[in-house]
Amino acid sequence: MTGLSHDVLIVGGGLAGLRAAVGLCDKYDVALLSKVHPIRSHSIAAQGGINAALANNPDSRDDTWEKHAFDTIKGSDYLADQDAVEVMCREAPGIVYEMEHWGCPFSRFPDGSIAQRPFGGAGYPRTCYSTDLTGHVLLNTLYERAVMKGVRVYPEWYVTALATHDGVCHGVAAFDLMNGEIVPITAKATVFATGGYGRVYFYSTNALINTGSGIGIAYKAGVPLKDMEFVQFHPTGLIGTNILMTEACRGEGGYLVNNRDERFMERYAPKAMELAPRDIVSRSIQTEINEGRGFDHPLGTYIKLDLTHLGEKKILAKLPGIRKICIDFIGIDPIREPIPIMPCQHYSMGGIDTNAKTATEVRGFFAAGECACVSVHGGNRLGGNSLLETIVFGKMAAGAVDEYLSRETVSPKDEIVLRAARETDGKMTALTAGGKEKTFALHGELARTMSTNVGIFRERAEMEKALEEIGRIGERYRDIGVSSPDRHMNYELMNAVELEYMIEVAHTIAHGALLREESRGAHSRRDFPKRDDETWLRHTIARMNGDGSVGISFRDVTITRYQPMERVY
């Protein structure tokens, strides 16, 4: 096994990872590892926009970062750490300007400033966008910047394990997919920017690569996770494929309509209507469906997202990507017909426990973006805040790594990284030794139980059932068999390695959800329908016990100036 060595490893080539790499590459020997080419990362699929209180919209001249912070905290159902939210919202305008200066082609207002649109849960139209391709343009811009700066990229290298010892990170073990080799890589600092865990759910808007295995890898290496029970369900996933229909559809004026031709949101959020936060809109849609007011379809029951009244001109100008997806994937032109939608898993609020500077409990190990939980989203993330989080905290990670490496003398040890690589090698050999279980079948069962039993509405008996099933799936995992021992371009093998981590991620979600006996943000318990600030205004911190069980501790939420109030929209 030939090893590699770099000062800093960034794992993940989406917005958070690229921003961290761009911020460090002038001063350090940086390597970015990504299991797909960076431009294929899931940041590319973000549609609606990125929030910043620029006050460009004529309707938002008095917008401020403090108002953005308030909306974010209220949206989080007061679980977000307010100091971290303040940092993110204060940084937001500078981040958007920086991306613009680096070439990001934002849509424009007639006065030449960056265009901003209304989004859910926001008091002002502050979501900056580029039609409905905002993630696409931001990722391209940051990748262009990385190319300009000559960032060293290892494309299609999948990190299989984190090498930690005595609370210090020494690097990773990586799987070079093209050559089929396992490579130990030492580093003084490692940053995970590995994305969310959407594929732990059966109905998800997420890309197929979003397995959340980075979160599971950190957890298995002894890094605690935070608030894993908070899972965002997006109100509008296309029926069948579950492709995201951006919140901008409603931001631009789209309606949600049931089979009685009612804009039912007036019963749930009379003021905000379709632009209430996602947790509320998703629950409203699911309630309409559960109570028989949806439309039947061979692919499931749906609600209509109606854009037809917006007119051809506005749809072509503001939502061209949505129109193209609808035509390509369901044969519907939204200019003429409503879009059939259902709520789908969309975003991971929980993740690797970090502080507001992206540092974790393990020295030399940092995390940023969707895989991390700072927490700036708390119980429910507002649309337009995830793109913001990736870039703000990607930049923060660069700062934190620099500070760490300037302060401490770090000497990562080859033998610790080599041990991690040997473990991966052993695992892969075992996986190809002819077990009778199949990865896709176990993954399907895992995802189904999560969607059915740890979904939008939750209750004790269902979650206990989910935990039992996850346990059984974990047992059966030991007997997985991969078809071919050839490791190069062996996606079945990579998926099998990832599944082990996905099971752990699902385990922590279900465990946290069962434990949290209240309803807050996206975590909605039928058996505990009220928010309980007395007991539960705190984060859950999950650690893996020696016997594989989840150990939970609690941490108070940081409150600066926004006292918890009832959440009405």
Place this chain on the structure above:
Amino acid sequence: MITTTAYTFKILRSDRKRPDERPWFQTYRVKVIPGLTVLAVLNRIRDEIDGTLSFRSSCRSAVCGSCAMVINGRIDLACRTQVASFGANTIILEPLPNMEIIKDLVVDMTPFWRMYEKVRPWLVRRTPDPGKEIEQSEEERSRIDQFVNCILCACCYGACPVIARDPEYLGPAALAKLERFILDSRDERPDDFLDTVNDEKGVWGCDTVLRCIEACPKDVRPTDSIVGLRKALVKKKARQLLGMKK
């Protein structure tokens, strides 16, 4: 009730690590429900029939550009191609042309990215950044619309007959990317930057047979960019001949 239709998928298989084996078509029979995409079937084949099959995929919604391939002779993304769209029950899948095959439907895209990097694909600025955004009118922004839409999937690169005979030709995607910056009102790259593409490896290599436009899944027209760059070069030359400075 959903009725299924039986399909035969013939997939070109090969492995760079087994150079002694000749590429061969492997046949898979699958039952498909209406509305299923080629990518959905590929996933099913890998999951349920043959775990050794290699292909790239990610977003499954035609935005990440991973799954470009040749589908019944036509280059497209597998994720946005409906199995039923061919009016035939046999689907033939081959890897993207003009690049070396690594395994099955996975090609080595290194040359594609090398060409991309050659055009210096980033916004060049010489004026110091203002404290806020660099202003750009809606009209100026709209000039780059179609080129901004490029997802770098390499469908055009695979379709280009010039690359087939001259691997050093920049190709449609890189030239479209260059035009995206040349047309951007904020870009301040020196005028003579265009000289770097003023030859047969650059804008003059194009046959203008529009295969790239036909292949693009995102309605980008790379040929427009090549024609645009040629015009800019001709104008520049004319100005020089007339002794004009700018």
